[in-house]
Amino acid sequence: MILRGVATKGPAPMITVLAGGIGAAKFLEGLVAMMPPEEVTVIANTGDDAEFHGLHVSPDMDTVMYTLAGWADRERGWGIRGDTFHCLVALAQLGEETWFQLGDRDLATHLYRTRRLRKGATLAEATLELCRAASLRCRIIPTSNSPAPTRLRTTAGMLSFQEYFVKLRQEPEVLEVDLSAAERAAPAPGVLESIREAAGVIVAPSNPLISIGPILAVPGVRESLRNTPVPVVAISPIIGGKALKGPADRMLASLGLGASAAAVAELYRDFADVFVLDQQDAHLQAEVESKGMKAIVAQTIMSTTETRQQLARTVLEALRAVPRAAING
Amino acid sequence: MILRGVATKGPAPMITVLAGGIGAAKFLEGLVAMMPPEEVTVIANTGDDAEFHGLHVSPDMDTVMYTLAGWADRERGWGIRGDTFHCLVALAQLGEETWFQLGDRDLATHLYRTRRLRKGATLAEATLELCRAASLRCRIIPTSNSPAPTRLRTTAGMLSFQEYFVKLRQEPEVLEVDLSAAERAAPAPGVLESIREAAGVIVAPSNPLISIGPILAVPGVRESLRNTPVPVVAISPIIGGKALKGPADRMLASLGLGASAAAVAELYRDFADVFVLDQQDAHLQAEVESKGMKAIVAQTIMSTTETRQQLARTVLEALRAVPRAAING
Numbered sequence: 001m002i003l004r005g006v007a008t009k010g011p012a013p014m015i016t017v018l019a020g021g022i023g024a025a026k027f028l029e030g031l032v033a034m035m036p037p038e039e040v041t042v043i044a045n046t047g048d049d050a051e052f053h054g055l056h057v058s059p060d061m062d063t064v065m066y067t068l069a070g071w072a073d074r075e076r077g078w079g080i081r082g083d084t085f086h087c088l089v090a091l092a093q094l095g096e097e098t099w100f101q102l103g104d105r106d107l108a109t110h111l112y113r114t115r116r117l118r119k120g121a122t123l124a125e126a127t128l129e130l131c132r133a134a135s136l137r138c139r140i141i142p143t144s145n146s147p148a149p150t151r152l153r154t155t156a157g158m159l160s161f162q163e164y165f166v167k168l169r170q171e172p173e174v175l176e177v178d179l180s181a182a183e184r185a186a187p188a189p190g191v192l193e194s195i196r197e198a199a200g201v202i203v204a205p206s207n208p209l210i211s212i213g214p215i216l217a218v219p220g221v222r223e224s225l226r227n228t229p230v231p232v233v234a235i236s237p238i239i240g241g242k243a244l245k246g247p248a249d250r251m252l253a254s255l256g257l258g259a260s261a262a263a264v265a266e267l268y269r270d271f272a273d274v275f276v277l278d279q280q281d282a283h284l285q286a287e288v289e290s291k292g293m294k295a296i297v298a299q300t301i302m303s304t305t306e307t308r309q310q311l312a313r314t315v316l317e318a319l320r321a322v323p324r325a326a327i328n329g
Numbered sequence: 330m331i332l333r334g335v336a337t338k339g340p341a342p343m344i345t346v347l348a349g350g351i352g353a354a355k356f357l358e359g360l361v362a363m364m365p366p367e368e369v370t371v372i373a374n375t376g377d378d379a380e381f382h383g384l385h386v387s388p389d390m391d392t393v394m395y396t397l398a399g400w401a402d403r404e405r406g407w408g409i410r411g412d413t414f415h416c417l418v419a420l421a422q423l424g425e426e427t428w429f430q431l432g433d434r435d436l437a438t439h440l441y442r443t444r445r446l447r448k449g450a451t452l453a454e455a456t457l458e459l460c461r462a463a464s465l466r467c468r469i470i471p472t473s474n475s476p477a478p479t480r481l482r483t484t485a486g487m488l489s490f491q492e493y494f495v496k497l498r499q500e501p502e503v504l505e506v507d508l509s510a511a512e513r514a515a516p517a518p519g520v521l522e523s524i525r526e527a528a529g530v531i532v533a534p535s536n537p538l539i540s541i542g543p544i545l546a547v548p549g550v551r552e553s554l555r556n557t558p559v560p561v562v563a564i565s566p567i568i569g570g571k572a573l574k575g576p577a578d579r580m581l582a583s584l585g586l587g588a589s590a591a592a593v594a595e596l597y598r599d600f601a602d603v604f605v606l607d608q609q610d611a612h613l614q615a616e617v618e619s620k621g622m623k624a625i626v627a628q629t630i631m632s633t634t635e636t637r638q639q640l641a642r643t644v645l646e647a648l649r650a651v652p653r654a655a656i657n658g
């Protein structure tokens with residue numbers, strides 16, 4: 001069903017995108033403006049899913065969904081624009097921990113998802129229903145239907161992803177990313193197929209360690225990316241040695257990988273055919289190409305509708321222009 | 330623990346109140362002003378508990394809790410004063426049924442309770458924690474820790490309590506009150522003890538069929554009321570043949586019991602020692618006394634702090650003045 005286009009129309013028009021949160025969401029906004037959204041499949045990171053107040057929260061999926069629905073709070077970078085926090089304040093008065101902020105409208109998503117999961121729906125089914133209610137035309141698939149939480153060994157001890165990311169504001173140094181739960185999880189139905197049978201695969205400009213990493217760690221995903229007959233284009237989330245948002249640069253450094261776009265390319269070298277560098281990183285082109293992939297230089301800072309769409313156009317052109325065997329064979 | 334006063338101080342100072350929703354809540358407001366709240370135990374109806382959006386909602390307990398905490402919306406008669414409904418609107422946008430209105434602040438109570446129940450707490454434990462957070466000094470005990478939903482056979486078919494009460498606005502005629510779930514439920518710890526060992530028991534002015542009835546139906550409750558050595562005072566919720574709020578009058582009529590305070594006295598005749606009639610029903614005094622209980626006439630419309638406290642004072646005096654054996658032996 002996910003690959004309806006492929007199955008019934010001959011050459012697969014489907015584009016599959018591996019996605020984390022906000023960077024991926026911005027890129028997807030551009031992408032669905034440049035091609036039929038129905039032909040976009042998003043494999044969303046679920047490694048930072050967590051339970052708060054008994055509710056299943058999927059922060060990355062929700063960021064993508066809210067952004068594509070036009071509901072996202074762009075200023076804040078999470079949640080729903082104009083949301084209120086009355087329930088959260090009341091929960092705090094009941095003595096509950098409320099460092100993970102959940103708006104009143106946002107809560108409806110988590111209530112819906114949790115209720116469906118408890119009734120026996122899979123996370124993929126609940127996600128599909130939420131996307132339909134948000135009138136999204138693209139498809140979002142969670143990486144796995146089973147919980148596969150990313151854990152982090154840090155200078156502040158072992159932490160859940162949200163403890164590190166939200167509660168401790170990414171302040172501790174990350175010493176190890178524990179993806180063992182993802183390594184034991186089964187990919188959700190459609191995940192591997194959407195990589196193997198797409199017309200092209202895009203790795204969104206998301207944190208390679210904690211957004212894309214948990215997707216790659218699920219059995220079969222990395223192998224499918226290596227073996228898919230279609231090209232894989234990855235976009236660097238690191239620009240001039242810095243992450244636009246989030247701790248990717250500091251994590252790459254503290255893990256000894258080096259805070260540069262080239263370090264990200266290195267992490268993807270076994271499956272990426274094309275690597276998109278920001279203009280500021282043009283000097284890394286040769287280094288990236290030495291890893292056996294084509295390096296493209298583009299404007300990757302997506303602060304406007306135009307730049308988001310331009311980046312999507314560049315990536316789609318790269319997918320069309322680059323026969324996989326020629327690059328990564 | 331509940332009967333600490335009894336166990337450690339000789340004569341039991343504890344007053345136990347069987348309570349439904351708003352009428353009981355108002356009476357309790359008066360009562361806790363007239364005696365140490367620590368010496369009040371409320372047995373709250375849980376027959377109208379229901380699940381909405383995966384959350385355990387206890388409308389009668391919450392009405393009592395919110396009222397005693399000073400949070401209740403008096404105008405509306407339910408929920409928290411000044412509450413907003415942003416989550417509910419978002420749930421409606423997700424296609425969820427939202428005829429049962431839950432405010433954003435109110436949701437915090439249900440999220441807390443549901444999370445605690447899923448973690449293995451009993452409803453009584455979750456209630457105790459909520460009451461502590463609300464700084465209540467009296468004790469609220471749910472009738473049962475197990476779900477015991479009241480169902481109603483009506484001219485619109487079999488309905489859950491909230492379908493009848495909220496969704497269909499009490500419009501169908503009630504043909505039968507099905508308390509079979511309550512009849513199979515175990516009383517929560519402390520329920521029977523608080524009746525047997527109190528200094529006095531009060532039946533609040535609540536609907537005798539759907540608020541007090543589900544409490545009486547739980548095994549052991551009615552028997553404890555009959556056998557308790559202390560006096561039981563019941564307050565009529567019917568005034569001049571009408572319920573101040575809710576469908577008690579119409580239900581009494583449609584069930585063939587007659588919409589009068591005397592009909593309520595009849596329902597309680599096996600355990601009530603004193604029955605409090607409103608001034609408007611002074612003419613029923615002889616009829617009520619013919620059922621083997623003392624009838625007291627008082628102002629039972631509790632529209633002000635003063636009238637609430639005066640009614641509580643009257644009832645407490647009745648409890649003190651009426652040795653049980655003399656009345657109902």
